[in-house]
Amino acid sequence: MLKKDVSDLLRKSKKWGWVLEPDAQRIFSLYGFETPKYDVAVHGDQAAAVARRIGYPVVAKIVSPAIVHKSDVQGVVVGIRDDQALIQTLERFRRIDGFVGMLIAEMVRGLELIIGSKNDLQFGPMILVGMGGVGVEIYKDVALRMAPLTLRDADNMLGELTARKLLAGYRGSEPINLAALRKTIMDFSRLMMDLKDVVESVDLNPVMCNATSCLIVDARIMLKK
Numbered sequence: 411m412l413k414k415d416v417s418d419l420l421r422k423s424k425k426w427g428w429v430l431e432p433d434a435q436r437i438f439s440l441y442g443f444e445t446p447k448y449d450v451a452v453h454g455d456q457a458a459a460v461a462r463r464i465g466y467p468v469v470a471k472i473v474s475p476a477i478v479h480k481s482d483v484q485g486v487v488v489g490i491r492d493d494q495a496l497i498q499t500l501e502r503f504r505r506i507d508g509f510v511g512m513l514i515a516e517m518v519r520g521l522e523l524i525i526g527s528k529n530d531l532q533f534g535p536m537i538l539v540g541m542g543g544v545g546v547e548i549y550k551d552v553a554l555r556m557a558p559l560t561l562r563d564a565d566n567m568l569g570e571l572t573a574r575k576l577l578a579g580y581r582g583s584e585p586i587n588l589a590a591l592r593k594t595i596m597d598f599s600r601l602m603m604d605l606k607d608v609v610e611s612v613d614l615n616p617v618m619c620n621a622t623s624c625l626i627v628d629a630r631i632m633l634k635k
């Protein structure tokens with residue numbers, strides 16, 4: 411059984427065919443995943459209040475049912491340092507197709523990974539783990555397995571990545587918290603099994619992993635028709 415808040419969010423998203431980022435973030439935090447601090451604002455004074463509560467610098471992202479890939483429309487601005495830059499960004503976002511708000515999030519650092527799932531007609535949820543960020547299509551450094559994963563599957567997937575050395579810290583970069591990454595992958599696999607009747611695909615890209623934790627920085631949930 412899905413949590414009631416989650417079924418409500420999924421029901422509300424049905425008309426768009428996908429779950430807006432703030433709602434997707436909420437679903438993942440309800441299931442115990444770590445996310446950066448965030449909130450949504452529509453007006454300038456509201457945006458400034460959110461950013462101060464989170465603490466500058468912040469990231470601003472367009473929230474619009476018409477925009478699935480936010481960077482493609484310059485809908486993500488990282489490293490915003492003050493109210494003026496924040497409000498300028500909000501004014502620009504207002505002119506983007508379907509604007510309903512601006513997500514303001516804490517800036518986080520770490521290695522950018524992707525954790526995804528696609529519902530295969532024959533095999534059910536197929537889990538993908540790899541090197542993420544906006545370059546995901548360029549590296550194509552990913553491993554795939556059928557859900558539900560075992561812990562051994564999760565470890566083997568990480569071991570298959572060409573960039574696996576980066577996880578352990580490479581040339582001065584700090585090693586990431588592997589226990590947190592494994593837990594994130596296992597919890598993700600379980601959640602995808604729970605959601606398999608309603609969800610077509612999910613992309614957590616990026617998941618940012620550092621020495622302390624793995625945070626879901628962007629979540630895209632596409633729903634079944």
Ligand code: ADP
Nearest residue numbers: 469479480481486515516517518543544615628
């Ligand atoms: P989209 O995938 O829709 O274009 P994302 O939310 O993934 O948008 O943002 C694009 C990129 O911006 C991410 O890959 C990441 O590098 C950066 N970014 C987004 N949110 C944050 C954040 N909270 N902290 C640091 N960097 C971020």
Ligand code: MG
Nearest residue numbers: 615616628629
């Ligand atoms: Mg993304």
